[in-house]
Amino acid sequence: MFGKRGDTPQPLPQPAAPPQGTPAPAASPTGVQNTVPEAAPGPEPESVSQSRPPPPPPEPPSQPVEDEYDRARSEEYYDVKTTVFNALIDTIDLTQLARLDAEAAREEIRDIVSEIVAIKNVVMSIAEQEELLEDICNDVLGYGPLEPLLARDDIADIMVNGAESTYIEVSGKVEPARIRFADNAQLMNICQRIVSQVGRRVDESSPICDARLIDGSRVNVIAPPLAIDGPSLTIRKFKRDRLTLDQLVNYKSISPEGRDLLGIIGRVRCNTVISGGTGSGKTTLLNCLTGYIESDERIITCEDSAELQLQQPHVVRLETRPPNLEGEGEVTMRDLVKNCLRMRPDRIIVGEVRGPEAFDLLQAMNTGHDGSMGTLHSNSPRECLSRLESMILMGGFSLPSKTIREMIVASIDVIVQASRLRDGTRKITHVTEVLGLEGDVVTLQDIYVYEMQGEDANGGVLGRHRATGIARPRFWDRARYYGEETRLAETLAAAEILDVTGQPLGEEVA
Ligand SMILES: Nc1ncnc2c1ncn2[C@@H]1O[C@H](COP(=O)(O)OP(=O)(O)OP(=O)(O)O)[C@@H](O)[C@H]1O
Numbered sequence: 242m243f244g245k246r247g248d249t250p251q252p253l254p255q256p257a258a259p260p261q262g263t264p265a266p267a268a269s270p271t272g273v274q275n276t277v278p279e280a281a282p283g284p285e286p287e288s289v290s291q292s293r294p295p296p297p298p299p300e301p302p303s304q305p306v307e308d309e310y311d312r313a314r315s316e317e318y319y320d321v322k323t324t325v326f327n328a329l330i331d332t333i334d335l336t337q338l339a340r341l342d343a344e345a346a347r348e349e350i351r352d353i354v355s356e357i358v359a360i361k362n363v364v365m366s367i368a369e370q371e372e373l374l375e376d377i378c379n380d381v382l383g384y385g386p387l388e389p390l391l392a393r394d395d396i397a398d399i400m401v402n403g404a405e406s407t408y409i410e411v412s413g414k415v416e417p418a419r420i421r422f423a424d425n426a427q428l429m430n431i432c433q434r435i436v437s438q439v440g441r442r443v444d445e446s447s448p449i450c451d452a453r454l455i456d457g458s459r460v461n462v463i464a465p466p467l468a469i470d471g472p473s474l475t476i477r478k479f480k481r482d483r484l485t486l487d488q489l490v491n492y493k494s495i496s497p498e499g500r501d502l503l504g505i506i507g508r509v510r511c512n513t514v515i516s517g518g519t520g521s522g523k524t525t526l527l528n529c530l531t532g533y534i535e536s537d538e539r540i541i542t543c544e545d546s547a548e549l550q551l552q553q554p555h556v557v558r559l560e561t562r563p564p565n566l567e568g569e570g571e572v573t574m575r576d577l578v579k580n581c582l583r584m585r586p587d588r589i590i591v592g593e594v595r596g597p598e599a600f601d602l603l604q605a606m607n608t609g610h611d612g613s614m615g616t617l618h619s620n621s622p623r624e625c626l627s628r629l630e631s632m633i634l635m636g637g638f639s640l641p642s643k644t645i646r647e648m649i650v651a652s653i654d655v656i657v658q659a660s661r662l663r664d665g666t667r668k669i670t671h672v673t674e675v676l677g678l679e680g681d682v683v684t685l686q687d688i689y690v691y692e693m694q695g696e697d698a699n700g701g702v703l704g705r706h707r708a709t710g711i712a713r714p715r716f717w718d719r720a721r722y723y724g725e726e727t728r729l730a731e732t733l734a735a736a737e738i739l740d741v742t743g744q745p746l747g748e749e750v751a
């Protein structure tokens with residue numbers, strides 16, 4: 242059979258056959274993790290992981306996946322799996338298997354696993370056998386226990402904290418995922434397999450690594466000895482159907498008028514910074530805003546790990562590179578942003594501003610690349626400005642604070658603040674303009690805000706989006722230049738307005 246060791250079928254090994262019907266004396270649990278790489282010694286593991294076709298794109302599960310995978314599996318199941326797995330690895334020729342496409346490899350494994358189950362007299366229903374087969378295929382061909390989580394589109398983040406503990410974020414809430422890895426070595430193997438697909442490596446000597454899955458999901462690995470309890474793997478799942486501003490309206494993350502306002506901001510080329518905490522929806526919002534860029538503009542994106550999904554035809558995507566083992570070859574965000582300026586961009590989009598590239602982005606915004614955008618970690622528009630300032634100062638630019646603030650005022654038009662609230666919902670909480678400098682202080686003006694009003698019986702946050710009553714934002718002239726002023730006026734007039742008491746005009750203060 243193609244894929245097995247040797248030319249002729251060999252009898253399947255029957256090591257220390259367990260008494261019938263009982264699980265095999267556990268072949269050490271490491272048997273599972275040693276699977277692909279160690280079963281093929283020498284350079285093979287590398288070739289297996291690199292020549293192996295990428296894992297098949299996860300199919301949408303045919304039944305509610307929670308039912309299927311949230312069930313904790315018994316120790317007995319893992320023992321049986323270990324036995325079958327070890328027998329499979331002894332039987333199969335991994336080098337040949339790597340040459341098959343994913344479907345053929347799966348068929349090959351299916352045949353052999355069925356044979357092993359029959360020979361070892363493992364008592365299993367057809368459904369159990371299918372589950373075992375799926376599990377083993379995931380271990381050999383894919384990302385092992387992660388596969389069922391990767392296949393679920395309702396998961397935003399997967400956080401693996403060592404072999405025994407995995408959490409997922411679903412609908413804004415973090416919860417334990419009932420999967421487990423055989424041990425930390427298996428988990429490390431999978432981490433290695435993930436990062437090697439983008440030509441990176443992670444091990445004790447270079448224990449921190451950023452990577453990307455084939456489907457675009459963002460991955461971070463931090464391995465022992467830095468991660469004390471075993472490799473820690475964090476995956477920001479890529480949404481196959483990217484969220485649009487209309488969907489954000491459906492999720493009540495923004496009101497319809499807020500959506501229109503953001504649309505105008507995108508169209509009239511305001512230089513925009515999207516500010517927010519971790520996982521608050523910054524990148525999603527940036528993606529949405531880029532949807533308003535005209536298709537004839539040349540856009541250059543700079544990211545640490547390419548996440549943005551721009552729809553325009555004329556896009557150049559750039560990605561930073563970490564240093565190699567000798568500490569050489571690093572390409573930083575700053576290098577990319579500086580290089581952008583020589584690439585005749587109409588707009589520069591920086592996935593995340595974290596360091597001295599802030600200076601170059603501001604300069605770009607200030608020198609004819611209107612409509613450039615970026616995201617930045619911070620909890621309010623005001624904090625966003627001070628973070629920008631400290632990034633520039635920490636980058637070693639010996640500029641007086643006032644000069645940096647002047648630069649900020651001259652460059653940034655709008656700050657959009659995203660927040661993840663305590664009930665797990667994500668909201669756009671501020672659309673704020675940068676007005677100017679008064680003395681040493683940058684003046685800001687909220688145009689649109691989310692006002693929290695309380696909590697419902699289930700702990701859900703109650704609140705509403707409102708305009709602040711500014712009829713003519715600072716970017717009015719810009720809107721007029723692009724023929725959007727009527728729409729801007731209508732949008733602001735249509736929105737419910739907040740008065741100084743925090744109540745909508747005309748409403749009684751409770
Ligand atoms: N308004 C929203 N409503 C519901 N889900 C959202 C919303 N915005 C974003 N999400 C989801 O939340 C997750 C995190 O979003 P996103 O990657 O945009 O956050 P981020 O702020 O860029 O995170 P990080 O700080 O890690 O870069 C994604 O799965 C995304 O689909």
Ligand SMILES: [Mg+2]
Nearest residue numbers: 523524525616
């Ligand atoms: Mg992001």
